[in-house]
Structure formats: C-alpha cells, structure tokens
Amino acid sequence: xxxxxxxxxxxxxxxxxxxxxxxxxxxxxxxxxxxxxxxxxxxxxxxxxxxxxxxxxxxxxxxxxxxxxxxxxxxxxxxxxxxxxxxxxxxxxxxxxxxxxxxxxxxxxxxxxxxxxxxxxxxxxxxxxxxxxxxxxxxxxxxxxxxxxxxxxxxxxxxxxxxxxxxxxxxxxxxxxxxxxxxxxxxxxxxxxxxx
Numbered sequence: 663x664x665x666x667x668x669x670x671x672x673x674x675x676x677x678x679x680x681x682x683x684x685x686x687x688x689x690x691x692x693x694x695x696x697x698x699x700x701x702x703x704x705x706x707x708x709x710x711x712x713x714x715x716x717x718x719x720x721x722x723x724x725x726x727x728x729x730x731x732x733x734x735x736x737x738x739x740x741x742x743x744x745x746x747x748x749x750x751x752x753x754x755x756x757x758x759x760x761x762x763x764x765x766x767x768x769x770x771x772x773x774x775x776x777x778x779x780x781x782x783x784x785x786x787x788x789x790x791x792x793x794x795x796x797x798x799x800x801x802x803x804x805x806x807x808x809x810x811x812x813x814x815x816x817x818x819x820x821x822x823x824x825x826x827x828x829x830x831x832x833x834x835x836x837x838x839x840x841x842x843x844x845x846x847x848x849x850x851x852x853x854x855x856x857x858x
Contacts, residue, residue: 665731665734665735666731666735667728667731667732667735667750669685669686669750669751669752669753669763670685670752670753671728672685672688672728672729672732672750673685673752675721675724675725675728676688676711676725678721678724678725679712679715679721679722679724679725680714680715680716681711681712681713681714681715681725682713682714683710683711683770684763684766685750685763686749686750686751686752686763686764686766686767686770687766687767687769687770688711688729688732688750688770689732689736689749689750689767689770690749690766690767690768690769690770690771690772690773690774691707691710691711691770691771691773691774692707692732692733692736692770692774693736693740693749693770693771693774693832693836694770694771694772694773694774694775694776694835695707695774695777696736696737696740696774696836697740697774697775697832697835697836697839697843698774698775698784698839698842698843699843700737700741700843701737703774704733704737707729707733707774708726708729708730708733711725711729712725712726712729732750740832740833740836741836743833743837747829747832747833748825748829749764749767749825749828749829749832750767751763751764751767751825757814757817757818757821758807760821761806761807761821764803764806764821764824764825764828765803765804765805765806765807767828768800768801768803768804768806768828769804771800771828771832772797772800772801772804775788775797775835776788783841783842783845784839784842787838787839787841787842792834792838793835793838793839796831796834796835799827799831800828800831803824803828806824
C-alpha cells in the first residue's frame, strides 16, 4: 500500500529544516517537474527543496524521508492516472491559509514546468493549447486571495472548485507532456538518468 504525506507534517518538517519552500510549493514544484521529466526529476527536486537547509542531520534526514514518500506517491498517482491525485494543501477552515497555500502550490507547479533544462519542443508545447490556458489560469491563481464574499459556504464552494480545477489541470499537463518526458529520457535525449 502506498504511503502518503500529510500537509501539516511536511510543513512542520520543512520549517525545522529551514527550507525556503513550504509544503504546498514543494508539491507543486514536484508535480511540474514530474510532468516535464518524469522520475529523473526527483533528485534535483529534493536538492532544490532542501538547498538552504542548515538543519541538524537527523532533521534533514527526516525531511528527506518525507520528501521521498511524497515523490513516490505523487509519481505513482500521476503515472497510473489515479483519481486520488490532489494538490498537497492544508485541511484547515482558515480560508486565508488555504487560499495562500493554493497560490503557493500553483507557483511551485509553474516553476517546475519551466525551470528544468528543456528545448524548443517543450517551449512549443507550453505555448500551445491546452497548456497555454493552464499556465495562464495558474498564473492568475498565484495572485489569489480570499473572496470578499463574507459567506463562508460560498467561499468553501469556490475554493473546492479551484482545487478541483488545479487537480485536473495538473493531470492534464502530465498527459500532454508524455512525449516530452519520453524524448528527454530516451538515449541521446536531454536526460538519460532514468525513465518516466
């Protein structure tokens, strides 16, 4: 059975590791990197999340273990097209916290799509439909804040609709970039350190 990482546990571990990335950003970054490069993206992603960590080795090791579990479960969910894939976000009633985390997830995802070494083929795919719309929408969500509507129920409905959109958009991006991943991981491609 696949292990999962809880948002609060990873968030706490990353803070103790003095990472510059929070839990939502880290998962967004991972999802974007997996969409572009597949499994070979894992080590670089983990190094990036823990880049400025000056935590004691036991704390850093704990962070690394949690990040590895997150990597394994996220890759499995995306590659096996499982409906359980979802952005790693807080289970909290605080609308400000949830909205900020969703914006951070989108920031991480977009960074993951564009920060890896890539060529003209990826740039072309990202600028064409449907990925161009996904990127535009995610950029909008990075600036998201809680609605002015004081109705908590309406805010909840809007938030969960946005989370569902992001979930489906991330899965769509993974599917749309299948050829890019395969060409990057093929012998003679940009990255030959592993497979999808």
